[in-house]
Amino acid sequence: MMQGWASHLIVAPILLPLLAAAAMLLLDERRHRAKNIISLVTVLALFAVSVALLVETIRLGFSGNSATRVYLLGDWAAPFGISLVADWLSSLMLVLTSILGITSLIYSYARWDRAGPRFQALYLLQLMGLNGAFLTGDLFNLFVFFEILLAASYGLLLHGSGPRRVKAGLHYVAINVGASLLFLIGVGLIYGVAGTLNMADLATIIPGTVGAELTLLQSGFAVLGIAFLIKAGMWPVGFWLPRTYAAAAPPAAALFAILSKVGIYALLRVYLLLFGGGEGWTGSFGEEWLLYGGIATIIYGTLGILAARTLSRVAGYCVIISSGTLLGAIGAGEGAVIGGVLFYLVSSTLGISAFYLLVELVERKEEADASVRAVAEPVFEDEYTGARTTDGEDEVGLVIPASIAILGGGFIFCSLLLAGLPPLSGFIAKFAVIHGLVNLGPVIPPTIWTLVAMMIVSGMATMVATTRAGIDMIWTPSERQPPPLRLAEALPVGLLLLVCLGLMIFAGPVMHYMERTGQSLQDRQGYINAVLGAERVSDGARAPREL
Amino acid sequence: MEVVLALGIGVLSASGVWLILRPRSFQVVLGLSLLSYAVNLFLYAMGRLRVDAPPLVGSGANDPANYADPLPQALVLTAIVISFAMTALLLVVILASRGLTGTDHVDGDDAE
Numbered sequence: 001m002m003q004g005w006a007s008h009l010i011v012a013p014i015l016l017p018l019l020a021a022a023a024m025l026l027l028d029e030r031r032h033r034a035k036n037i038i039s040l041v042t043v044l045a046l047f048a049v050s051v052a053l054l055v056e057t058i059r060l061g062f063s064g065n066s067a068t069r070v071y072l073l074g075d076w077a078a079p080f081g082i083s084l085v086a087d088w089l090s091s092l093m094l095v096l097t098s099i100l101g102i103t104s105l106i107y108s109y110a111r112w113d114r115a116g117p118r119f120q121a122l123y124l125l126q127l128m129g130l131n132g133a134f135l136t137g138d139l140f141n142l143f144v145f146f147e148i149l150l151a152a153s154y155g156l157l158l159h160g161s162g163p164r165r166v167k168a169g170l171h172y173v174a175i176n177v178g179a180s181l182l183f184l185i186g187v188g189l190i191y192g193v194a195g196t197l198n199m200a201d202l203a204t205i206i207p208g209t210v211g212a213e214l215t216l217l218q219s220g221f222a223v224l225g226i227a228f229l230i231k232a233g234m235w236p237v238g239f240w241l242p243r244t245y246a247a248a249a250p251p252a253a254a255l256f257a258i259l260s261k262v263g264i265y266a267l268l269r270v271y272l273l274l275f276g277g278g279e280g281w282t283g284s285f286g287e288e289w290l291l292y293g294g295i296a297t298i299i300y301g302t303l304g305i306l307a308a309r310t311l312s313r314v315a316g317y318c319v320i321i322s323s324g325t326l327l328g329a330i331g332a333g334e335g336a337v338i339g340g341v342l343f344y345l346v347s348s349t350l351g352i353s354a355f356y357l358l359v360e361l362v363e364r365k366e367e368a369d370a371s372v373r374a375v376a377e378p379v380f381e382d383e384y385t386g387a388r389t390t391d392g393e394d395e396v397g398l399v400i401p402a403s404i405a406i407l408g409g410g411f412i413f414c415s416l417l418l419a420g421l422p423p424l425s426g427f428i429a430k431f432a433v434i435h436g437l438v439n440l441g442p443v444i445p446p447t448i449w450t451l452v453a454m455m456i457v458s459g460m461a462t463m464v465a466t467t468r469a470g471i472d473m474i475w476t477p478s479e480r481q482p483p484p485l486r487l488a489e490a491l492p493v494g495l496l497l498l499v500c501l502g503l504m505i506f507a508g509p510v511m512h513y514m515e516r517t518g519q520s521l522q523d524r525q526g527y528i529n530a531v532l533g534a535e536r537v538s539d540g541a542r543a544p545r546e547l
Numbered sequence: 548m549e550v551v552l553a554l555g556i557g558v559l560s561a562s563g564v565w566l567i568l569r570p571r572s573f574q575v576v577l578g579l580s581l582l583s584y585a586v587n588l589f590l591y592a593m594g595r596l597r598v599d600a601p602p603l604v605g606s607g608a609n610d611p612a613n614y615a616d617p618l619p620q621a622l623v624l625t626a627i628v629i630s631f632a633m634t635a636l637l638l639v640v641i642l643a644s645r646g647l648t649g650t651d652h653v654d655g656d657d658a659e
Contacts, residue, residue: 140622147629154636163647167655170572170644173637174653177579177630178567184586184626191619192593 050094070534103492126152168247186224200531232263242316294328338518340432354496403485559585594619
């Protein structure tokens with residue numbers, strides 16, 4: 001039972017950043033300290049809320065109840081109004097988002113928050129879009145939240161300006177506007193056939209569709225799937241990803257690590273709910289596309305990572321490899337390997353995010369910050385165009401002497417994590433996925449073997465690429481003084497790696513949670529019942545809702 | 548009416564796709580705008596084409612058969628606002644790109 005205010009907790013991850021971002025627009029650009037405090041308080045509150053939701057999920061789920069909680073916006077009953085759904089998967093993704101939200105924000109305080117106007121507001125709107133996409137139970141709202149997170153990501157990508165970012169931004173905006181149009185076409189086709197966009201309602205309608213309507217519905221979902229796969233960075237539609245992420249400012253890129261996972265989340269949510277495990281065409285819709293696409297994506301990522309000349313490109317191809325592994329495993333196993341897939345998703349997202357933060361610290365030695373200095377002329381009067389102060393007077397934190405040792409240590413840790421070598425969580429994650437894949441049936445088809453082989457080869461390629469870059473950039477003796485490392489820069493990397501370490505040490509309980517999440521995704525009827533059966537508050541004479 | 552609408556959507560989409568594959572940034576903006584018009588018309592048509600059928604239910608006797616489906620119209624409204632905002636943003640990025648690179652080629656580099 002959830003009492004009074006606690007039931008409103010589900011909407012908080014969307015409202016909190018929205019209100020804080022709106023309030024920050026009223027503040028002048030010069031008051032960045034006030035903005036920093038507001039945004040930090042907001043992300044900490046977001047973290048607290050998402051942990052509370054996660055704890056509630058665990059409490060409800062392990063006491064035998066349904067962990068799926070539904071929040072009816074405006075108190076409209078489920079298929080007609082907009083419903084937010086917090087279940088195993090959503091709670092997990094919310095916590096992951098808020099962890100990345102905290103670390104990237106702290107990192108930006110070192111200097112990036114002053115490289116352009118309105119950074120914190122865009123940053124919080126990005127978090128709002130992410131949280132909304134993870135919570136919504138309705139396809140059109142998924143579109144709206146996708147647009148919010150995309151619009152904010154355009155701003156974040158262009159943050160700091162400069163020719164490289166503007167060029168990457170132009171491509172990124174054009175590609176994503178195109179992808180959004182595909183999303184709309186898909187949504188339109190689905191609505192035209194089914195007459196509803198509520199996911200739970202769709203799941204009850206789809207099995208009964210026949211004839212010409214079925215063809216339209218399948219085309220609709222195929223078009224929708226392409227929009228998700230463009231986000232996730234699957235092979236033929238993912239070429240934009242490494243260059244775009246490499247051009248972004250490091251705190252933005254570190255947050256973008258979860259942006260490509262939104263596509264994966266949408267696939268998991270929509271396709272497992274609507275097409276998971278049914279008989280006939282619904283049971284295997286699009287499976288082989290994900291499997292082959294995933295394998296092709298890993299191959300592309302592996303080749304790319306070996307050819308990459310800069311560390312930020314290496315990180316970009318890590319994102320591609322991670323997406324390919326996830327897509328391939330989802331396509332191969334449907335629900336059966338979801339536990340391992342989710343563990344891999346969390347571990348690789350954290351690892352990639354930490355890697356993007358480290359990349360800048362390591363490459364700073366090489367580039368001497370040529371990219372940051374190119375700040376454009378002010379467009380608005382209140383813009384603070386000084387980019388950042390070079391004197392250390394007003395910096396938060398202190399200069400750490402043994403910076404190379406810390407950088408090197410963090411770099412090794414990240415490489416092991418991303419390559420999936422023991423004993424870190426990356427290894428456990430890959431092992432769980434492969435274990436799930438080879439135990440799918442008595443006979444393992446050659447495609448699954450190819451996928452498993454590619455996962456292992458891609459890990460080796462990651463190791464080769466990071467080792468080579470590490471030797472070049474960290475171990476080569478340099479004439480120059482190593483760059484000073486600020487606490488605000490070292491702390492977030494440390495935090496992310498600490499979370500990964502936690503994933504490794506508490507792998508048992510975490511894996512247990514992931515497996516329960518997998519089961520809940522298989523339990524389609526449970527989700528449908530929870531959403532469609534959600535009671536309106538006003539019906540029960542304002543009595544506390546039974547959930 | 549169906550034929551006219553279908554032809555309109557088809558022509559808009561075809562022109563839009565052709566334009567976004569062109570190398571000049573202004574052509575890309577126009578292409579994306581045309582595509583978004585096509586998609587908006589398409590979304591609207593998904594609520595079935597009706598003549599003289601208001602989407603809002605009035606007071607008095609309410610027979611749903613006399614009304615058009617209001618949901619696609621609401622969706623189109625949202626989609627119009629979003630695509631309008633995105634076009635404006637893309638224009639700003641294109642202007643910045645033109646200013647920084649000195650060319651209106653989408654790759655910021657005119658060498659063919």
